Amino acid sequence: MKRQHYEIRIKAHLSADWSDWFTGLTVRQEPDGETILSGPLDQAALHGVLAKVRDLGLVLVSVNQSTQGEQ
Numbered sequence: 001m002k003r004q005h006y007e008i009r010i011k012a013h014l015s016a017d018w019s020d021w022f023t024g025l026t027v028r029q030e031p032d033g034e035t036i037l038s039g040p041l042d043q044a045a046l047h048g049v050l051a052k053v054r055d056l057g058l059v060l061v062s063v064n065q066s067t068q069g070e071q
Contacts, residue, residue: 007064008049009034010061011058011061018035050063
């Protein structure tokens with residue numbers, strides 16, 4: 001299955017320690033208080049990440065597919 005690069009925006013600051021929880025994704029804090037999780041994911045992995053966001057009670061702001069870093 002083809003992996004695409006995604007940026008998932010969360011309404012909260014997550015520390016870099018969360019990168020272990022969101023395996024393979026970069027955790028980047030934004031000045032506006034949000035966090036961007038980014039990296040290559042296939043559809044199954046994307047749904048898994050979104051399920052983790054839901055299960056943790058985090059507020060999902062957006063999910064964007066990026067042309068950067070496509071694999």
